[in-house]
Amino acid sequence: MTVSSERQIIYPDSDGQPMADNTKQFRWIVLLKENLECLFAQNPDVFVAGDLLWYPVEGNPEIRVAPDVFVVFGRQKGDRGSYRQWLEDNIAPQVVFEILSPGNTLKEMIKKQQFYDRYGVEEYYIYNPENNELTGLQRLEDSLTVIEEIKNWTSPRLGIRFVVTPETLEVYYPDGTPFLTTIELKQRAENEKQRADSAESELAFIKQFLHRQGIEIPKMDSNSN
Numbered sequence: 001m002t003v004s005s006e007r008q009i010i011y012p013d014s015d016g017q018p019m020a021d022n023t024k025q026f027r028w029i030v031l032l033k034e035n036l037e038c039l040f041a042q043n044p045d046v047f048v049a050g051d052l053l054w055y056p057v058e059g060n061p062e063i064r065v066a067p068d069v070f071v072v073f074g075r076q077k078g079d080r081g082s083y084r085q086w087l088e089d090n091i092a093p094q095v096v097f098e099i100l101s102p103g104n105t106l107k108e109m110i111k112k113q114q115f116y117d118r119y120g121v122e123e124y125y126i127y128n129p130e131n132n133e134l135t136g137l138q139r140l141e142d143s144l145t146v147i148e149e150i151k152n153w154t155s156p157r158l159g160i161r162f163v164v165t166p167e168t169l170e171v172y173y174p175d176g177t178p179f180l181t182t183i184e185l186k187q188r189a190e191n192e193k194q195r196a197d198s199a200e201s202e203l204a205f206i207k208q209f210l211h212r213q214g215i216e217i218p219k220m221d222s223n224s225n
Contacts, residue, residue, distance in 0.1 A: 017066070028127065032179070045075065047076065052067075054082070070096045074091050075088050095123045096116055099128075113137070134169055159173075161174075
């Protein structure tokens with residue numbers, strides 16, 4: 001009997017680290033992830049993830065990182081235990097976000113920057129909610145380079161705009177709508193549904209009134225131009 005010398009390589013779905021160290025960091029991670037998912041909800045080939053391990057090299061499970069939020073263009077939405085790049089047409093996340101906490105060390109952040117630089121990230125944004133400092137890096141000439149004017153910056157890949165005010169960071173959709181919290185997003189969806197229901201009820205009332213007057217609204221032919 002021949003015993004295979006090949007060992008099974010395990011790619012863990014967790015690094016044992018918490019998603020966030022505090023509530024402020026967690027709120028920012030959720031804010032970015034949820035709004036980016038809303039932004040690309042109609043595009044099946046944009047994958048958005050939060051706190052998901054990214055393995056860029058097959059056969060090397062020790063080479064990994066779990067960005068707070070990342071966006072991949074060209075990959076389908078769907079559940080994953082981890083992002084194994086060789087199973088994803090070898091497409092690396094193009095945009096990465098990190099939200100700092102007091103527990104982050106300079107050494108740790110330098111290693112992350114080197115990782116993202118080496119494995120092809122195009123845009124890398126780091127926000128520190130404690131001191132309201134936003135840092136951005138953009139790939140220029142095959143390396144991540146600091147964005148000097150970041151206080152009113154529009155992401156080339158995402159189309160979203162960052163505005164750093166004296167109090168906080170504001171993020172806007174391409175149409176100028178601000179990023180909203182999960183509660184605000186739910187409230188907006190509810191308001192839109194109520195408006196749609198109201199419009200439908202109004203249309204039904206008009207049709208009923210016209211019917212009583214002997215006026216029928218012709219049905220639209222779906223095949224007509």
